[in-house]
Amino acid sequence: MLEEFENYRVAHHQEAKDWKSKTGGKVLGTLCCNVPEEIIHAAGMLPVRLLGEHEPTTEADLHLPTNLCPYCKSWFDQVLKGKYDYLDGMVIPNVCNIIKASYGFSKYLFKLSYVHFVDIPQSISPEGVEFFAKNIMDFKKSIEDFSGKPISDKALRHSIDVYNENRTLLDKMYTLRKKYPSVLSGSEAQSVVISSMLMPKEEHNRLLSRLIKDMEKSDKALEKRVSLFVSASILDDTDFFKLIEECGGNVVTDDMPMGSRYFYGLVDSKDEPLHALAERYLTKIACPRKMLPADRLAFSVSRMEGANINGTIIHSMRACDPHLYEYPLLRQEMEKQGLPVLFFRGEETATEREQQKSDIEAFIEMLQDQME
Numbered sequence: 001m002l003e004e005f006e007n008y009r010v011a012h013h014q015e016a017k018d019w020k021s022k023t024g025g026k027v028l029g030t031l032c033c034n035v036p037e038e039i040i041h042a043a044g045m046l047p048v049r050l051l052g053e054h055e056p057t058t059e060a061d062l063h064l065p066t067n068l069c070p071y072c073k074s075w076f077d078q079v080l081k082g083k084y085d086y087l088d089g090m091v092i093p094n095v096c097n098i099i100k101a102s103y104g105f106s107k108y109l110f111k112l113s114y115v116h117f118v119d120i121p122q123s124i125s126p127e128g129v130e131f132f133a134k135n136i137m138d139f140k141k142s143i144e145d146f147s148g149k150p151i152s153d154k155a156l157r158h159s160i161d162v163y164n165e166n167r168t169l170l171d172k173m174y175t176l177r178k179k180y181p182s183v184l185s186g187s188e189a190q191s192v193v194i195s196s197m198l199m200p201k202e203e204h205n206r207l208l209s210r211l212i213k214d215m216e217k218s219d220k221a222l223e224k225r226v227s228l229f230v231s232a233s234i235l236d237d238t239d240f241f242k243l244i245e246e247c248g249g250n251v252v253t254d255d256m257p258m259g260s261r262y263f264y265g266l267v268d269s270k271d272e273p274l275h276a277l278a279e280r281y282l283t284k285i286a287c288p289r290k291m292l293p294a295d296r297l298a299f300s301v302s303r304m305e306g307a308n309i310n311g312t313i314i315h316s317m318r319a320c321d322p323h324l325y326e327y328p329l330l331r332q333e334m335e336k337q338g339l340p341v342l343f344f345r346g347e348e349t350a351t352e353r354e355q356q357k358s359d360i361e362a363f364i365e366m367l368q369d370q371m372e
Contacts, residue, residue, distance in 0.1 A: 001211050002188050005195040009238075012198040016048055017086045019200065026088040026147065030197075031075075031102075033262050033285050034093045034120050036136055036277045041201060042151045042159040043143045047091075049197035050075040050084065051236045054349075063105060069319045070347040071234045072098045079110060089114025089146065091139075095289055096322065114146045124283050124290060133278035140274070156273045162201045167263040169208040170196065174260060176215050178253055178307035181223040183215045186230075186251025187241035193259055194236070225250040226367045229304050229339070231330060232256035232315040233323040240315065243353065247360040248368070252307045255300045261286055264299075288322040296326060297333045304337075311367045312339045313360075318347055340367065 008015055016027050026045045030037065040047040052074025060077035078084060089112050092103040103117045119135050121128035144150050170193060177184050192211065196204045226249045235241070235258050241251050254260055265284025268276040282290070286299035312334040316323040327343065334341050342363040346352045 001214055004207055006191045008199055009191050009195045013083060019046055020086055027086055029084060029087045029090040031099055032093050032095045033257050034095055034281055035091050035118060036281050038156065038159040038163050038277060039140050039143055042155040043147050046200060053078060067319060069098050069317055071236060071317055072102060076102060087112060091116050091118060093118045094120045116142050121282060122290060129278045129282055132282050133275045136274050136277055153273065160267045160269055160273060164266045164269060165205050166196060166201050167266055169205060169212060170263040172212055174253060180220045181227055181250055181252045182221045183218045185245055187238040187245060190238050190241050190259060193262060226310045226364050227252045227308055229309045229312045230254045230315065231300055233317045233320040234258065235315065243357060244360055247357060248364045252309065253303050255303045260303055288326045293326055293329050297329060300330060309339060310371060313342045315344045318345060
């Protein structure tokens, strides 16, 4: 069962090409949790999260400075190298300076017939929700113009229901993991979440429902590894979690865009669809770019409820200013919760990985001594 999620994640380029060939539908690349994917889904298109790779960014380096977010440079490099040659378009949100700037680069450098910029308010407020709802309406209109057909209210409400089902299932998976950490490792859970950003949601819901049934029936053996909470800016593959597991730890829950932030909070299916989407995507996604520190810290703490956490790892990509700004406050909050903290800031290179391994091993050894 788990192999189906992991195989899809690893082969997501070919899977998207196969879906496109089979359905004749369009594939749109997306960035960040703040893009209302339900609009794309309701138009019969497949939203695919753009991911990076652990390889030199030779093509991106020709256009971008070296001191930028490694994730942004990496996905940009992958597009320039033709790895995303099946994309029909891209949707780029206003979430940070480099992603915002990538809109202009994408319009200029990528041979795509559709590149849309979704403007997201800087702060959470009722006025911001109304502003965002209007922007989502513009986004919907642009998708309709691109596809050549209208998105009906019925289709949009159906997509909201499909996505809400996926969020509910992912949340249930996390709840089971917190209670019984041995039934699913952190890297396996992250593979499930990332695959949900790549796979048709109906298919993912079907597989995830079966996985949860298997988890509920599985042997609830005592977790022997150190249970950890991870807060991260961006981890778009499972390598870091696998490294933690190699060192004797297990990530039981998290606060990160490629984790619980992606599926937290349902869209109100009884509300007017565009307003409901604006409310959920603006107010429920705990991004430090738009959420005040007190609310961000409360969200992080809430992610640990129901879990027996032994320590925290905070991981921030180099040049990710919003997460770096909040690091001192987040560390203080974790220590107030009685949790030791290990902090990483870097690029996820092979050289860094060796140093990370040594630091994680020492951190877990310290936690094990405290647990005895």
